[in-house]
Amino acid sequence: MELETQTRQLKQHLDRLKARFETEQPPDNKKDKDFFFKVKEETTPIYSILEEWEEKSLDLVKNRKADVHPHQVTSTRENMELLLLHSYYIDVRRKRYMELYKSIHYVFDQLLRELAD
Template structure:
């Protein structure tokens, strides 16, 4: 499980970095209710929602089996929620950059703590 979790963490970090680049490069959509935009977002985000759910499930299992972990279940839930927020904000560009970066750094912090635990 450790190897699987480690791979998932690296995958999440990589996707998170791509989302940040997208957030910084894209312009705010002119019409958030545009059906084509919705379809694009749905198509592109479905695999990411699946990835974050896999990471979360593996992380919860790891935390239950390893009492020495520095990441608690509530942090895992918050990180999952934050990733989902970042995911949507990366397409709709509807939060200030400062808030976006706070979420981004928070996610990376927890993921890095997990990687430290796995060492």
């Protein structure tokens, strides 16, 4: 899959996750196995895209002068992974969640601008 397509897909997932965080209630029991398997099933495809996205993005930013630094790419992957879990378990303050959300969006947008040039 092309890097631009992956980035756009991840942005869509990011927006859906934010909507989930804002509308859903935390699980009654965070150790509930059924809930865990539901989360795993819904997030595994996103983790896969994210992993491939990181590899392709690192290749891009390492092999040419870009406004995005390799560390930003790695941090974005890590932040997105955190956000995935926070979106289901709703176990972080809204302020922290929004900081992660905005940071991820910023790097995705930077990368998309870079790809458009």
